[in-house]
Amino acid sequence: MAVVLKPFDYASDGFTVEHLNEGDERDFGAATDGLVAEGFVSEGDVDLDGETPVSPLKKRGK
Incomplete structure (x- = not known):
């Protein structure tokens, strides 16, 4: 689940x-990765007041 x-x-x-x-x-x-990259959603727990992740997210890529 992703949070807006x-x-x-x-x-x-x-x-x-x-x-x-x-x-x-x-x-x-399948749209999750693109929405995360554009900053519309987050896959982790978030603090909506500060829009910062509560728990660290795993980085994807190389």
């Missing part, structure tokens, strides 16, 4: 648009 950091509109089925707010939790599937 910035409000945005999301259509999981490609048709029905849903407005997501800070703190909402969703499974974004």
